[in-house]
Each structure stands twice: as C-alpha cells, then as structure tokens.
Amino acid sequence: xITRRTLGLxxxxxxxxxxxxxxxxxxxxxxxxxxxxGASAARFARDSYPDVQVTLIEPRTRFVTCPYGNLVLAxxxxxxxxxxxxxxxxxxxxxxxxxxxxxxDPVAKSVRLAGGQALGYDRLILSPGIALRWGAIEGYxxxxxxxxxxxxxxxxxxxxxxxxxxxxxMEDGGVVGIAIPxxxxxxxxxxxxxxxxxxxxxxxxxxxSKILALDAKEAFSKQGLFQDAWNALYPGMIEWVPGNRDxxxxxxxxxxxxxxTEFGEKHRVAVANVIPPQSAARIAIDAGLANASGWVExxxxxxxxxxxxxxxxxxxxxxxxxxxxxxxxxxxxxRQAVASAIALARGAAPPADASYFNTCYSHVGDEYGxxxxxxxxxxxxxxxxxxxxxxxxxxxxxPDQRRLEAIYADAWYKSxxxxxxxx
Amino acid sequence: MLPAVVIAALMVSLPALAQGPDRPLAALxxxxxxxxxSAGQGPIAPLAGRPKAELVAAMTAFRRDERPGTIMxxxxxxxxxxxxxxxxxxxxxxx
Ligand SMILES: Cc1cc2nc3c(=O)[nH]c(=O)nc-3n(C[C@H](O)[C@H](O)[C@H](O)COP(=O)(O)OP(=O)(O)OC[C@H]3O[C@@H](n4cnc5c(N)ncnc54)[C@H](O)[C@@H]3O)c2cc1C
Numbered sequence: 204x205i206t207r208r209t210l211g212l213x214x215x216x217x218x219x220x221x222x223x224x225x226x227x228x229x230x231x232x233x234x235x236x237x238x239x240x241g242a243s244a245a246r247f248a249r250d251s252y253p254d255v256q257v258t259l260i261e262p263r264t265r266f267v268t269c270p271y272g273n274l275v276l277a278x279x280x281x282x283x284x285x286x287x288x289x290x291x292x293x294x295x296x297x298x299x300x301x302x303x304x305x306x307x308d309p310v311a312k313s314v315r316l317a318g319g320q321a322l323g324y325d326r327l328i329l330s331p332g333i334a335l336r337w338g339a340i341e342g343y344x345x346x347x348x349x350x351x352x353x354x355x356x357x358x359x360x361x362x363x364x365x366x367x368x369x370x371x372x373m374e375d376g377g378v379v380g381i382a383i384p385x386x387x388x389x390x391x392x393x394x395x396x397x398x399x400x401x402x403x404x405x406x407x408x409x410x411x412s413k414i415l416a417l418d419a420k421e422a423f424s425k426q427g428l429f430q431d432a433w434n435a436l437y438p439g440m441i442e443w444v445p446g447n448r449d450x451x452x453x454x455x456x457x458x459x460x461x462x463x464t465e466f467g468e469k470h471r472v473a474v475a476n477v478i479p480p481q482s483a484a485r486i487a488i489d490a491g492l493a494n495a496s497g498w499v500e501x502x503x504x505x506x507x508x509x510x511x512x513x514x515x516x517x518x519x520x521x522x523x524x525x526x527x528x529x530x531x532x533x534x535x536x537x538r539q540a541v542a543s544a545i546a547l548a549r550g551a552a553p554p555a556d557a558s559y560f561n562t563c564y565s566h567v568g569d570e571y572g573x574x575x576x577x578x579x580x581x582x583x584x585x586x587x588x589x590x591x592x593x594x595x596x597x598x599x600x601x602p603d604q605r606r607l608e609a610i611y612a613d614a615w616y617k618s619x620x621x622x623x624x625x626x
Numbered sequence: 627m628l629p630a631v632v633i634a635a636l637m638v639s640l641p642a643l644a645q646g647p648d649r650p651l652a653a654l655x656x657x658x659x660x661x662x663x664s665a666g667q668g669p670i671a672p673l674a675g676r677p678k679a680e681l682v683a684a685m686t687a688f689r690r691d692e693r694p695g696t697i698m699x700x701x702x703x704x705x706x707x708x709x710x711x712x713x714x715x716x717x718x719x720x721x
Binding site (some may be wrong): 251562578592611617621 | 655660701
C-alpha cells in the first residue's frame with residue numbers, strides 16, 4: 204500500500220538518488236524459491252513496500268502446485284489447470300531470475316547462482332520447500348521414482364502425470380499401494396486426501412480395485428472425518444495399516460513393485476505411490492541452516508534462521524510445530540517474515556502481536572470437503588496454537604457442510620494462486 | 627531545489643518512518659479464501675469496503691455460534707476482540 208507519507212519520501216529519495224551511497228540505496232530483498240512461500244513473500248513485499256527492490260530466484264519457468272494435484276489423480280482436474288507462470292510476478296515489479304541458488308554466504312550477504320552469477324542482498328527470504336530423502340527407504344532413489352512415483356514434489360508435473368497414467372493403465376481389481384512417511388512431512392492431510400481422490404477414480408472406473416495404505420504412523424490429520432467418509436463413499440475399498448500393525452515401509456523393489464515393511468512383509472501391488480521421508484530443501488542444508496533432523500529452526504516472530512542472521516526461512520523448510528507444513532501457512536507467515544526482515548534492516552522492530560493462520564481443506568469425494576483450521580502465535584519457545592479455536596469440521600451426517608466445504612476449498616485455491624501468480 | 631543537508635536529514639529519517647504496512651497483517655489472512663484484497667471469490671463473500679460494525683457483528687456472532695457457518699466459528703474463536711476490531715477497521719477502509 205502506498206501512503207502519502209511513503210510517496211513523499213520516495214520523491215525525496217529520487218531527488219537524492221545520484222548522491223546516495225549503498226547504505227541509502229533501495230533495500231535489496233532477495234527471495235529464493237518461487238512457490239507458496241516465496242511467491243507470496245514477493246507479492247507482499249511489492250504491494251507493501253514500493254521502495255524495496257525485490258528479486259526472486261526460481262529455476263522453473265512454470266510452477267505446478269502440489270495442492271489440487273490429488274484432483275489430477277482423480278481425473279477431475281488437468282495438470283495445466285494447476286500450472287502457473289511468472290509473468291504477473293514480473294509485471295508487479297519483481298525481478299525474476301530463473302536459476303538455481305547454489306550457495307549462500309551469510310557473512311558477505313551474497314547468493315551464488317548455478318549460472319555463475321552472485322547476487323548481494325540486505326535481507327534474504329528463503330522458501331525452497333523440501334527435499335526427498337532418497338535412500339531413507341532402501342531401494343527408493345530417483346531412478347525408482349520413475350517406476351514408483353512419489354508425486355510429492357511436483358517439479359514439472361511429470362510425477363503426478365506418471366501416477367495418473369499408471370492408475371489409468373491398471374486393470375480393474377488391481378491393488379494401489381501407498382507408502383506414507385512418519386512426521387514431520389509436507390501437508391499432513393495430503394496422503395489421506397490422495398487416498399480419497401484415487402478411491403473416487405477407482406470407484407467410477409475400476410470398482411473391484413483396492414487401496415492399501417501403508418503408514419509409518421498410528422494416527423493422522425482429520426482421521427475420524429477421513430475414515431467416516433471412506434466408509435460412506437468407498438466401503439471395503441481402502442485398507443489403512445498403521446505403523447503399530449506393521450504399516451511402515453522400509454524397503455522397495457521398484458521393478459517388481461514390492462513394498463516391504465519393517466517386519467519383512469512384502470506387498471506386491473499393481474501401482475505404488477511412495478511418499479518418502481523428507482527434509483528441508485538442499486540449499487538450506489548446504490548453507491548450514493538445518494538442525495540434525497534436517498529442518499531449519501527459526502525465530503517465531505521474525506522467521507530468522509537461528510543458525511544465521513539475515514536469512515528468514517519460511518514454508519516447509521522450517522520446523523514450526525504445531526503449525527503444519529502447508530501452502531496456507533507458507534503464505535500467511537511470508538508476510539510477517541517480510542515485514543520483520545525489512546523492519547530489522549531499517550533498524551526498527553518487527554511487527555508485534557503476530558498471528559499465523561491456516562486452513563487445510565481436503566477433497567474426499569465429489570462435493571465432499573473437510574477442513575482443519577489453526578490460528579497460531581509466537582510463544583516463549585516456538586509456536587503456540589490459540590486455545591479454544593480452530594480444529595476440524597464437525598463429524599456426522601452433514602451433507603450441506605461437506606458440499607459447501609468442497610466449494611470453499613476451490614475458492615481457497617483460486618484466492619491463493621491469484622495472490623501468488625495473478626495480475 | 628533542497629539543500630544537500632536537508633536531503634541528508636530526510637535520508638537519515640527514512641528508516642524510522644518507512645517501517646512498512648501500517649495495517650494489521652492478520653487482516654491479510656482473510657484474503658486466503660475471500661479473494662485477493664478480500665474482494666470476494668466466487669461464492670465467498672467480499673469483505674473489503676463493508677461497514678466495520680457489520681464485520682465485527684458477524685465475527686462476534688460466528689464466535690458464539692449464533693450465526694451458522696462451516697468454518698468461520700472455528701476461525702472467529704482464534705482472535706481477541708481487539709484483533710477483530712482492528713481487522714474489521716482495516717477491511718472497512720479498503721477500496
Ligand atoms: C499432494 C499435496 C497436496 C497439498 N495440498 C495442500 C492444500 O490443500 N493446502 C495447503 O495449504 N497446502 C497443501 N500442500 C502443501 C503445500 O504444497 C506446501 O506446504 C507448500 O508448497 C510449501 O511452500 P514452500 O514455499 O515451502 O515450497 P514450494 O511451494 O515447494 O516452493 C519451493 C520452490 O523453491 C524452488 N527452489 C528449491 N530450491 C531452490 C534453489 N536452490 N534455488 C531457487 N529456487 C529453489 C522450487 O523450485 C520451488 O518452486 C499439499 C502438498 C501436497 C504434496
């Protein structure tokens with residue numbers, strides 16, 4: 204927003220421009236990652252601080268969202284409906300550089316790009332998302348993902364398209380195996396929305412087929428609501444095996460499509476979706492920002508990495524329990540992180556009384572949506588969920604509520620992608 | 627033309643003045659579903675430009691479960707009176 208005050212100062216800055224040194228030149232905000240956190244951060248910075256120079260580094264020219272990827276698997280959305288370009292981001296005044304950040308020097312305040320260029324910054328916003336831990340499940344590496352897709356980091360959309368093709372090619376009566384990782388991981392309700400969306404496809408196209416969900420955990424997000432819906436919409440189709448009943452997959456044979464559990468049971472399936480354990484994306488690990496578990500610890504007010512000042516880490520790469528790793532949280536926290544970064548660079552205090560907002564909708568069937576809401580705040584040691592608020596949709600036979608939540612989910616998707624990539 | 631010393635004084639005062647959005651950041655969360663700028667999104671109601679009293683009354687009613695809703699009750703219970711007041715004032719002043 205441009206106030207008369209900042210406009211006046213902008214004019215003063217213009218008059219003074221030729222004489223000023225680096226210290227008074229426009230503040231340089233560098234954003235790494237053009238996904239949910241990074242694109243939101245860039246937009247908020249442009250909207251709110253017209254005098255700040257915003258540069259976004261993102262290797263891909265087209266961004267495929269994870270959200271709504273499960274509807275592509277269901278066959279109710281096409282990949283191009285969840286794919287976005289950066290033209291509007293550029294038009295807003297963000298300098299977009301399509302390259303990979305290959306290193307960060309927090310002392311020199313400089314980012315090295317794979318293309319060789321080095322970019323200086325005053326403050327860095329880092330939202331590079333996750334890396335899959337290849338090899339954490341024995342036999343599951345990048346080559347294996349070409350046979351048993353993860354479809355959890357969409358990249359160019361190839362993984363989602365591959366899983367969809369495999370589902371389409373499967374014969375009626377086949378078993379779809381889904382391996383689900385332990386906490387923490389990207390999008391806690393995501394695997395269960397995926398089970399639901401695959402079931403909705405199978406029910407229509409291959410009704411004798413089954414889904415075998417092999418989970419490393421004993422409980423999951425919105426569990427009661429998901430299981431109610433599975434019983435109502437897909438009776439007998441879904442078997443969910445928790446970790447304490449030998450659901451944890453520790454090894455795969457990609458060629459034979461075998462998923463092997465902790466206690467050695469081998470499940471041979473027709474199609475396998477392996478969602479492996481995860482960590483912060485490589486750039487965060489290489490820059491020395493992550494803890495021993497592979498995630499970046501941050502200040503709950505400023506999102507500055509505990510390991511390095513001046514670098515604000517948002518999105519899935521940080522560890523911020525009880526907040527989920529969601530696109531909505533990446534978006535919501537991006538504003539506090541940017542406002543804090545700019546305030547600190549100017550010697551001012553970060554915005555007080557921060558609150559972070561999340562709603563994760565899941566589609567579980569046609570016109571059947573459920574949600575979990577959370578309002579979080581900085582606490583004395585990390586993040587705290589606001590008591591007596593948020594929570595999941597009510598249980599019970601509530602067709603209007605389910606139908607409306609499915610419609611509202613679509614509105615959420617449109618709103619957030621408009622914010623990131625829209626004009 | 628301003629003398630250099632005045633310009634220098636202006637530049638020095640820049641950090642203290644330009645601290646960023648003089649609006650509550652929480653107000654921007656509404657746009658996550660209510661559309662960019664909370665201008666409405668399909669079936670979801672616009673909030674920007676609505677009278678402040680109307681927005682406060684709606685949130686208060688949602689919070690007490692006196693107004694039917696799918697998720698707004700769960701959301702409204704996460705904010706204090708003062709926060710709702712500030713968010714409503716901000717949205718009312720939009721557009
Ligand atoms: C199936 C599924 C469904 C989901 N559904 C929902 C949902 O309904 N609602 C919701 O809120 N969330 C959902 N999520 C979660 C959501 O996708 C993530 O939480 C969100 O993408 C996190 O944002 P991010 O900015 O951390 O990472 P991303 O959005 O993944 O963006 C990271 C970007 O950084 C780039 N990058 C990585 N390394 C570098 C580097 N070295 N240099 C430059 N750029 C780099 C990448 O190319 C990428 O574009 C879902 C996730 C999955 C898998």
